[in-house]
Structures are given as structure tokens and as C-alpha cells.
Amino acid sequence: QDGLATKRFGREAVYFDAIASTQNEAHRRAEAGAPEGLVVIADVQTGGRGRLGRSWHSPPETGIWMSLVLRPDVPLPRVPQLTLVAAVSLADTLAACTGLSVGIKWPNDLLAGGRKVCGILTELAAEADRVHYVILGIGLNVNQTEEDFPPELRARAGSLAMAAGRSFSRVALAQRMLEGLEADYDDYLQKGFAPFKRRWEARAVSLGQRVVARTPGGDFVGIARGIDDDGALLLEQANGALRKIYSADLDL
Numbered sequence: 120q121d122g123l124a125t126k127r128f129g130r131e132a133v134y135f136d137a138i139a140s141t142q143n144e145a146h147r148r149a150e151a152g153a154p155e156g157l158v159v160i161a162d163v164q165t166g167g168r169g170r171l172g173r174s175w176h177s178p179p180e181t182g183i184w185m186s187l188v189l190r191p192d193v194p195l196p197r198v199p200q201l202t203l204v205a206a207v208s209l210a211d212t213l214a215a216c217t218g219l220s221v222g223i224k225w226p227n228d229l230l231a232g233g234r235k236v237c238g239i240l241t242e243l244a245a246e247a248d249r250v251h252y253v254i255l256g257i258g259l260n261v262n263q264t265e266e267d268f269p270p271e272l273r274a275r276a277g278s279l280a281m282a283a284g285r286s287f288s289r290v291a292l293a294q295r296m297l298e299g300l301e302a303d304y305d306d307y308l309q310k311g312f313a314p315f316k317r318r319w320e321a322r323a324v325s326l327g328q329r330v331v332a333r334t335p336g337g338d339f340v341g342i343a344r345g346i347d348d349d350g351a352l353l354l355e356q357a358n359g360a361l362r363k364i365y366s367a368d369l370d371l
């Protein structure tokens with residue numbers, strides 16, 4: 120924690136050499152009353168989880184695998200905005216720390232060097248219509264080489280080191296990420312989503328382009344035009360109508 124300039128985020132931190140998933144551990148701790156800002160971080164995850172029920176490859180000594188407990192006082196329908204706030208915040212921090220150009224692929228994949236380097240998993244626990252807590256899971260590929268990824272991931276996944284041609288301190292990056300997240304989270308709670316929506320759109324890689332949204336209800340083709348206040352993707356279809364996409368994988 121030396122060198123960490125936050126008031127809350129990461130002030131309380133639990134570190135594991137190895138764990139199934141920091142996300143699951145953060146859920147357990149939040150249920151047991153852990154305060155906002157608690158960070159669970161591990162060197163290696165044996166059962167890392169990704170979006171849409173996928174697994175997340177989390178090998179030792181190369182990436183940052185961490186989960187942050189949040190207790191935002193916002194109405195339930197606004198919680199998806201938090202994922203986009205986190206994506207913008209992390210993209211800005213990583214760009215500043217590495218000098219790389221970091222883009223966001225909807226909803227919250229961070230790309231550098233044309234590959235996904237960071238994934239974000241936001242999970243919510245609610246009671247009736249009140250937010251109980253949110254776990255913000257961050258998986259950042261820092262120092263992996265191409266060979267560190269399983270063959271089936273190599274075409275799409277990369278690391279900051281692969282994009283920049285040099286390695287980075289994982290501790291320093293984790294600290295800068297927590298500092299940026301705390302400042303942006305506080306800003307979001309005070310000022311709302313509008314500034315973040317603009318920042319998100321400025322970093323988006325697919326706006327104005329033809330994309331295929333693979334949703335549980337089928338594939339939709341169209342031009343990505345932006346996001347709405349719920350964080351849904353606005354897809355302009357061939358007939359000119361805008362369709363809102365809430366959950367999908369995007370093919371660029």
C-alpha cells in the first residue's frame with residue numbers, strides 16, 4: 120500500500136498467491152460486511168470468470184486479477200453505468216501509464232494494439248430495489264507474451280507488454296488504476312453519467328462502423344452509433360431504425 124494515493128479504494132486489501140476467483144472471494148467478503156473499497160487481489164486464479172459465463176485465463180505473475188467492493192447509493196437501473204465508468208477510467212489510466220492508445224469495445228473490453236488487454240465484470244447484489252453491493256472485477260493482461268495465451272485466444276487477446284514492446288510494474292499499475300477509479304467513481308456519484316458517456320464515446324473503437332451484435336435473441340447487424348444513458352449500444356439498422364442492444368458480443 121506504500122505509494123497508493125487513495126482514501127478508500129485498496130486501503131483494505133486481501134492478497135492471495137492463488138485463488139479460484141477473486142470475484143467469488145469479494146462476494147463472500149461483501150456479504151460479510153466488508154467496506155466499500157476492499158480489494159481482493161491474487162497472483163493466479165484457477166477459476167477466473169469472465170462475462171457471459173465464460174472463463175478468464177489468469178496465469179501467474181503476468182496480469183492483475185482483482186475485485187473491488189463498491190456500495191454505491193444509486194438506483195438499481197443505474198448500476199450498468201458503473202461498468203462504463205470503470206471502463207473509461209481504466210482506459211484513461213492505462214493510456215497515461217503506458218503511452219499506448221487504448222480503445223473501448225462495447226460494452227467494456229479495453230483494446231490495445233488491436234487486441235483485448237483488459238476485461239471488466241460487474242456483478243450486483245440487490246435486496247428488493249436497493250443496491251446491496253457491487254463487485255467490480257478487473258482482469259488486466261500486463262506482461263504476457265503471445266505464447267502465454269492458449270492458442271484459441273491468440274488472435275484476439277494481448278497484453279500491454281505485447282502492444283508496447285516493454286514490460287510494466289504490476290503493482291504500480293494496480294495503484295494508478297485504483298486512484299483513477301476512486302476519483303472517477305466519486306465524480307460519477309456527484310455529477311452523474313453525462314461526462315462519462317462523452318468520455319466513453321471518445322474512446323470507443325466501433326462508432327460509425329458496421330458491427331454484428333451477437334445477442335441471446337439472435338444476431339443484429341448495423342452501424343454502431345453510440346450508447347444511451349443505460350449503457351445500451353445504439354445500433355442503426357438497415358431501415359434506419361435504432362435498436363438498443365443490452366447484452367451481446369460485438370464482432371467488429
Ligand code: BTN
Pocket residue numbers: 139140141142143164166167168169170171173175177183184185186228237238239240256257258259
Ligand atoms: C470479461 O469477460 O471480459 C471480464 C473478465 C473479468 C476477469 C476478472 S479477473 C478478476 C476477477 N475475478 C474473476 O474471476 N473475474 C474477474
